[in-house]
Amino acid sequence: MNKSHKIALISLLSLSNVSMVLPAAADPARDAILATLAEEAKKADPAFGGFSAERGQAFFAAKHTGGKPDTPSCTSCHSQDPTAAGETRAGKRIEPLAVSKNPSRFTKVDEVNKWFGRNCNSVLGRECTAVEKGDFIIYLSGK
Amino acid sequence: MKRLVLLSTIVFTLGLSGLRADEGVKVSPIDHAATLKECGGCHIAFPPQMLPSRSWIKLMGDLANHFGENASLDQAVQDDIATYLAAHAADAPATKGGARFTKGVGADSVPLRITDTPYWKREHDEIAASRFSDPKIKSKANCIACHRTADKGEFLEED
Numbered sequence: 001m002n003k004s005h006k007i008a009l010i011s012l013l014s015l016s017n018v019s020m021v022l023p024a025a026a027d028p029a030r031d032a033i034l035a036t037l038a039e040e041a042k043k044a045d046p047a048f049g050g051f052s053a054e055r056g057q058a059f060f061a062a063k064h065t066g067g068k069p070d071t072p073s074c075t076s077c078h079s080q081d082p083t084a085a086g087e088t089r090a091g092k093r094i095e096p097l098a099v100s101k102n103p104s105r106f107t108k109v110d111e112v113n114k115w116f117g118r119n120c121n122s123v124l125g126r127e128c129t130a131v132e133k134g135d136f137i138i139y140l141s142g143k
Numbered sequence: 144m145k146r147l148v149l150l151s152t153i154v155f156t157l158g159l160s161g162l163r164a165d166e167g168v169k170v171s172p173i174d175h176a177a178t179l180k181e182c183g184g185c186h187i188a189f190p191p192q193m194l195p196s197r198s199w200i201k202l203m204g205d206l207a208n209h210f211g212e213n214a215s216l217d218q219a220v221q222d223d224i225a226t227y228l229a230a231h232a233a234d235a236p237a238t239k240g241g242a243r244f245t246k247g248v249g250a251d252s253v254p255l256r257i258t259d260t261p262y263w264k265r266e267h268d269e270i271a272a273s274r275f276s277d278p279k280i281k282s283k284a285n286c287i288a289c290h291r292t293a294d295k296g297e298f299l300e301e302d
Contacts, residue, residue, distance in 0.1 A: 070211040089212070090186035091281035091288055114216075121213040 029107040030099075034137060036109075040130035048131065056139025059132055066125035074123060074136075082143050098143035106137045167290075167299035175227045177220055185214070187287050187294045193244045193257045196232035200225060201253050210255075258283040 034051070041048040060082065063072045070089060071077065077094060079086040083101050086094035099105050106112055112133075120128035128136075170192040173179055182188040191199060203225035206214045216224070233241035247261030248254060257263050267283075275283045286293040 068211050068213070087281070088185040089210075089282065091285035092184075092186050118213045118215060121207070121215075122211075 037130045037134040051134035051138040053139040053142050056135035064124050067123040071122045097140045099141045170296040172296035178224050178227050191228040191231035192241050195234045195245050196229040197253050199228035202255050
């Protein structure tokens, strides 16, 4: 890759980053949740440099180990495409996680905490870190 | 006199079963906000009348290992829901007609699934296993896929 390509790529990436962060900024409740997570992340690692939609996407799509065998991935229930509806193991519809489709996502702190608590334990066999949670929310806020 | 009582019992029973064929089975719908909200996220909030109270107490005691998933709640919410479910269970004093749902369940057996009770199995014994694994239905526990108003406590013939 030559230099001008690299620059074009970087500016494209930062452009897409901007558009990914913007919708999140539109909701004060979601912003507050993200701010709390960022504080936690900084406490755990002073070198924390902000949440990343790319990391969030990878985390969302990954097959994890350590959790319960029936649910290896967030996509086991939330569908591969976060703008589409998902389905629980008992066949109940789950509305899309993408904020563009479902603007109330990640705006109620109790719901967010409860479902991260349950689903991270089901999928990973542990709590999610603040960075994993923030990345996840940033990714889906741009979707 | 005895005969009259017997006769009217028969007439009454016939009348009831006639009604049942049209109307299916109805139980009082859940009227407890926490149970509806916290037990209705992954499936319908199942009718408490269809399991004995010992089943609900055991199930509520291990939500972290709930049929292969983590369904944990804050302790206070968990206790509140356990109390509600136990008070409306098949064998709770306030439940009328609950005995039919637990007929054949041994006194020391603690079924955690409605779909494991002899009653449920009997009512569904003519349904092919492939119906339940149909992607549109996915699971025996997806009552509402076949009983469209199951969330209102109504288990009618499917349309």
